[in-house]
Amino acid sequence: MKKLKKEFSIEEYKGSTSTLCVGCGHNSISEHILNACHDLNIAPNQIAKLSGIGCSSKSINYFLNQSFGINFIHGRMPSLATGVSLANPNLKLIGVSGDGDTSNIGLASFCHLIRRNIPMLYIVENNSVYGLTKGQLSATAYSGHINKNKDVMTDTPIDLCTLAIEMGCKFVARSFSGDKKQMSSLIKLALKHNGVAFIDVISPCIAFANNPESKTSHIASKKNRINLNNIDIVYEKEKSSSDNLYKDGEVLKISISDDKTLHLYKLSADNHNIENPSEATAALNKIKQQNKIATGLFYFISSKTKQVSLQKNKLFISPPAQKLSSNSFQSLLSEFK
Ligand SMILES: Cc1ncc(C[n+]2csc(CCOP(=O)(O)OP(=O)(O)O)c2C)c(N)n1
Numbered sequence: 001m002k003k004l005k006k007e008f009s010i011e012e013y014k015g016s017t018s019t020l021c022v023g024c025g026h027n028s029i030s031e032h033i034l035n036a037c038h039d040l041n042i043a044p045n046q047i048a049k050l051s052g053i054g055c056s057s058k059s060i061n062y063f064l065n066q067s068f069g070i071n072f073i074h075g076r077m078p079s080l081a082t083g084v085s086l087a088n089p090n091l092k093l094i095g096v097s098g099d100g101d102t103s104n105i106g107l108a109s110f111c112h113l114i115r116r117n118i119p120m121l122y123i124v125e126n127n128s129v130y131g132l133t134k135g136q137l138s139a140t141a142y143s144g145h146i147n148k149n150k151d152v153m154t155d156t157p158i159d160l161c162t163l164a165i166e167m168g169c170k171f172v173a174r175s176f177s178g179d180k181k182q183m184s185s186l187i188k189l190a191l192k193h194n195g196v197a198f199i200d201v202i203s204p205c206i207a208f209a210n211n212p213e214s215k216t217s218h219i220a221s222k223k224n225r226i227n228l229n230n231i232d233i234v235y236e237k238e239k240s241s242s243d244n245l246y247k248d249g250e251v252l253k254i255s256i257s258d259d260k261t262l263h264l265y266k267l268s269a270d271n272h273n274i275e276n277p278s279e280a281t282a283a284l285n286k287i288k289q290q291n292k293i294a295t296g297l298f299y300f301i302s303s304k305t306k307q308v309s310l311q312k313n314k315l316f317i318s319p320p321a322q323k324l325s326s327n328s329f330q331s332l333l334s335e336f337k
C-alpha cells in the first residue's frame with residue numbers, strides 16, 4: 001500500500017505497558033492495531049476504543065493511549081458502540097472483544113450491532129476460553145477442543161464468522177494473531193469500511209489453552225490453518241507490489257473508493273467468490289468438517305458510503321447536555337461514593 005506522509009510518530013499510537021501474560025496472542029493484536037492506525041495516518045484523537053470484560057477487553061489499554069477509550073460491562077460493547085456512533089459519527093470506532101464476551105454473554109448484542117450495521121472495526125480475540133476467569137470453555141471452542149483444565153467441548157460450537165454472514169455483515173474475516181502481514185491488511189481495509197467490519201482472530205491463551213489437546217494453541221493454530229486468500233489495497237495509479245506473488249491463484253479487483261482498489265489473491269483457483277454469502281458459508285463449513293480452521297477475507301461487499309441502518313427518527317435523541325463545572329462534577333460523583 002502507498003506510503004502516506006506521516007503526521008504522527010509511532011510513539012503517539014502506543015499504549016500503557018501490557019499486564020497480560022507474556023506470549024498472549026492479544027499482545028500481538030494490540031501491536032497490529034496500533035501499527036495499522038499509524039500506517040493509515042489516522043489522528044489518534046479521531047479514534048474511540050471500545051471493549052467489554054476479559055483479558056482481550058483489557059487490551060485496549062495497551063495501544064492508542066491518546067484516543068478515547070471505554071471498558072464497558074461484559075458483553076455490551078456493541079450497545080456502547082451504537083451510542084458512541086450516534087453521538088459522534090465522525091470517530092473511527094475500534095471494538096475489541098473476547099470469544100466469551102461476544103459468543104456467550106454478548107451474543108444478542110453482537111447480532112443487533114450487525115443488523116444495524118454500525119460503522120466500526122469489531123475484533124474478537126478468540127482463544128476459545130474465558131482467559132480472565134481461569135480458562136473455562138467458551139461457546140466458540142471447536143468440537144473436541146480440550147483446555148488445560150481437561151474440560152472437553154461437547155456442545156455445538158458457535159462460528160462467529162458464519163453467524164456474522166447470516167446476520168448480513170458485509171465484511172467478515174478470520175486471521176491468526178501471529179500473522180502480521182494478513183492482520184495488517186485486514187485491519188487497514190476494515191478501518192475504511194462503512195459498516196461493521198468483523199475480524200475473528202485466533203489468539204492463543206498460553207495460560208489455559210496452549211496444551212497439546214487444545215485446538216487454538218500456538219502450534220495447533222498454525223498447523224490446522226487453511227488460508228484462503230491474501231489481500232492488498234492498491235492506489236489506482238500505482239502498480240501493486242505483490243502483483244506477481246500468487247501466480248497460481250486468481251486476482252479479484254474490487255473498487256473501495258475513488259482512488260483505491262482491493263486486490264484479492266485467491267490461494268487456490270477453486271476457492272469461493274468472496275462477494276457471494278452462500279459460497280462463503282459453504283467454504284467455511286467445508287473446512288470445519290475437515291477439522292481445520294479457515295482464515296482470510298471470507299465475505300466482502302464494498303460500501304463507499306455510510307449506510308447506518310439505525311432509524312434515527314425512532315430513537316430518542318436527548319438535547320445536548322449542559323457541561324458541568326469541575327466542582328459540580330465532583331459533587332455529583334460524591335453522591336455515589
Ligand atoms: C455479568 C458478568 N458475568 C461474568 C463475569 C466474569 N467474567 C469476566 S471476564 C469473563 C470471560 C472473558 O472471556 P473472553 O471474553 O473470552 O476474554 P479472554 O479473557 O479470554 O480474553 C467472565 C465470564 C463478569 N465480569 N460479568
Ligand code: SF4
Binds near residue numbers: 023204208
Ligand atoms: S490468561 Fe490467557 S488470555 Fe489472559 S493474558 Fe494470560 S494468556 Fe492472555
Ligand SMILES: [Mg+2]
Binds near residue numbers: 098125128
Ligand atoms: Mg477468550
